[in-house]
Amino acid sequence: MKQDKQAPLIHPAADSLLRLTLNKGEARVLMVRTTRMAQEAARIHQASDTATAALGRVLPACAMMGGLIKEEAGRLTVTVMGDGPGGRITCGAQANRLKISVENPQVELPRTADGRLDVAGYVGRSGQLAVVKDFDQCDPFTSISHLVSGELGEDFAHYFTVSEQVPSLVSLGCLNQDGVVLSSGGILIQAMPGCPGQTIAQLELRIPFFANISREIYDRGLRELALAWFEGFDPQVLGEEELFLRCDCSREKMRRALLALGRQELEDIRQTGEPTQLTCYFCRAQRDFDTAEIDRLLQEA
């Protein structure tokens, strides 16, 4: 994959996750900017505008869910399995690193009647959203919810409310056109146990502020926005962390994947007498395995 490190960034701010609490802990808020990651993902996967918009909404959702996992070693994988032509979208988060891919990144759809990118059409309006939390010490924890609209924001809000039973407001957005991501990000507001219904009702009145989140974060900082949006809720910023799109693949992992194919398949590969090349699904990195290495794998198999 060609690495175009000189590509100009639309907004100089780094991608980051901002955490805050409202009303002395009655609610917590996570806000995230994922613009650079969405730009990078669009380039890596040569994604269509509609696919980019979908990736640019799943990235902030996954980043915020990852931000809720306390343990450094905890890994989170979000899979959106809709019935649309885009196919399965998979996003992983560990600490401040994310990776994302989609089955059919090049599928493009006509815009909707009101001129928007048809994310729901691309993802599909029905299907499932699966979240796997994996901690080193115990079995992975999986929860699944149904897609509500395929627009993703509503689907993640539904996931939090139904699967995790935490009343949540979610807004996700990706502003992009003609292959250029201008901004991508999201916000998650969660009522903590004991949060008065009145606070939730008042927070719902603030929804119009962040309904168009990608437009809002395009040229304004997360802290500035948070303090403006939650004025009157005693917003306390707990911290801000930088986020990166960074794959955790390695030659060793690919070697193990080859080994997992089993003896017969390895023998078929060896029969061709050619080196074999594997491509990472997430970062599209390619690694070659020559015939001598296949021979060694065959001895291990």
Ligand SMILES: [Zn+2]
């Ligand atoms: Zn990779």
